[in-house]
Amino acid sequence: MIVNEWCMYCGECAGVCPRNLILLKETDLVFDDFRCNECDICIRVCPVSALKK
Amino acid sequence: MIETDILVVGAGPVGSIAAKHAALGGADVILIDKKSEIGSPKRCAEGASKEGLKFLGIEPQPIWAINEIKGIRLVAPDGTDVWLNDEIKLPEAGYILERKIFDKHIAMDAGRAGAEIKVKTLAKSLKKEEDSYIVSCESMGEEFEIRAKILIGADGSESHIGRWAGLKTGIKPKDMESGAQFEMCNVKMEDYSVLEFYFGSVAPGGYVWIFPKGEDIANVGLGVIQSKTDRSAYDYLVDFVRTCPATKNAKIVELNVGGVPVGGMIKDLSDDNILIVGDAASQVIPLTGGGIVSGMTCGMFAGEVAAKSIKSGDHSKKQLSEYNKRCKDLLDDKMKKHLKVRNYLESLSDEELNSVATAFQDVKFEEISTTELIKKLVKVSPKALLKLGKLF
Structure with missing residues (x-):
């Protein structure tokens, strides 16, 4: 997952990830890409469109 | 390893008031937050009702209750x-808050009540061990563990704590x-x-x-x-x-x-040694999206129940179920009604909303409250009467 620099680390993506694979830090998002099944829900909910594959 | 009675993860106002009431109840409490500054950045429109703050025993102060709403x-x-x-x-009148100050004020209340506060401290994982949870944390490059008899997850809508513990806190x-x-x-x-x-x-x-x-x-x-x-x-x-x-x-x-x-409060708010509060438990009013007062009230309940549980030495789901009951008594009925109203409003086209607003021009409102608005809506809209008439 590519996290664009305008990500605001609000964590909405982490809240909706059905597998709980996104760890939100203060200024970082850590994705467990290995277990991700690419449902793309995190990309769709981002309020500032900061995520892309 | 650090040992404590109660660990609260998340120092928003809900986590902080839980920590405060747990400490006031005589428990050893640690409150951690991943951010370096409590209250910033805000994720909130900052409205809170007067009645709600009063119920929580919080006296409005001009430094954070910055505008009165009429x-x-x-x-x-x-x-x-x-x-x-x-x-x-x-x-339902209230205040607009300055959350950056309000959140710190509530955290300071928790600190003054005896809770230890650790900022810039991230909960990375947890494991259940006998009658406790061990939470792996990271702070300023240092990794350490905290063992708590009771864990309170107040870690917001991105909640990991609940899901790591097997509770269904994920949001669709x-x-x-x-x-x-x-x-x-x-x-x-x-x-x-x-x-x-x-x-x-x-x-x-x-x-x-x-x-x-x-x-x-x-x-x-x-x-x-x-x-x-x-x-x-x-x-x-x-x-x-x-x-x-x-x-x-x-x-x-x-x-x-x-x-x-905004989907309504989760069903299971607790399990052995764990309670979930605030946005992490979806304790948000579905129609308005407001969650400060509802979350903080449940946070207060969580702190009180957790402290009682520590005193009794029983940290089981059964002992902690008092928290579920108090939250459900407070919010369940309201949540169900508001969810139905929310679904109804979502179904209206722009033209239908215009018609409702036009019909409202001749309506005499007796008070400003969500319930009053819905009651009047049912009177002016046959579609609303059909969908919501039995609720109000």
Whole structure:
């Protein structure tokens, strides 16, 4: 997952990830890409469109 | 390893008030937050009711209760507006808060009650071991563990604590309102003691708010349900502020974004040695998206029940179920009603919303409250009567 620099680390993506694979830090998002099944829900909910594959 | 009776993860106002009441109940409490500054950045329109703050025993202070609200203005897609102010009773009146100060104030209350506070401390994982949880943390490059007899997850809508513990706190996209907000100056409001709400296609699945913080200062924001649109909340907000007469010449001084769980409170709020509170438990009123008072009230319950559990030496799900009961007694009925109203409002087209606003012009409101609005809605709209008549 590519996290664009305008990500605001609000964590909405982490809240909706059905597998709980996104760890939100203060200024970082850590994705467990290995277990991700690419449902793309995190990309769709981002309020500032900061995520892309 | 650090040992404590109660570990609260998340120092928003819900986590902090839980920590405060747990400490007041005689327990050893640690409150951690991943952020370096409690209360910042805000993810909130900052409205809170007077009655709610009073119930929580919080005396409003001018430094954080920065504007008193005396009415509301509802605006339909065609601009038809409904004013509810002046000579109407105000059971749900309140304040606009300065969350950056308020959140710290509540955390300081927790600290003064005896809770230890650790900022810039991230909970990375947890494991259950006998009658406790061990939480792996990271702070300023150091990794360590905290063992707690009771864990309180107050870690927001992105909650990991609940899901790591096996509770169903994950939020479906249809139940997550995606929010974006500007704090702006030079906002042209007719009355800065009035909250403004704009409905319809300006914010699919949600609404736009203008919450005044001062004479020309306001939080201007909106929430959308992302499954109803391909555009982001931010894009909708930019469009709105460019075209709304109140904001088209306003200047942005802050951008806030974040998700609001509006699907209703989760079913299981606790298990052996663990309680979930606030946005992490979806303790947000579905119709309004407001969660400060509802979350903090449940946070207070969590702190009290957890402290009682520590005293009794019984940290089981059964012992902690008092927390579930108190939260459900407080919120279940309200949540169910508000969810139905929310679903109904989401089903209305812009034309139908315009008709409702037009019909409201001749309605005499007796008080400003969500219940009163819905009661009047049922009277002016046959469709509303059909869908909501039995609720109110």
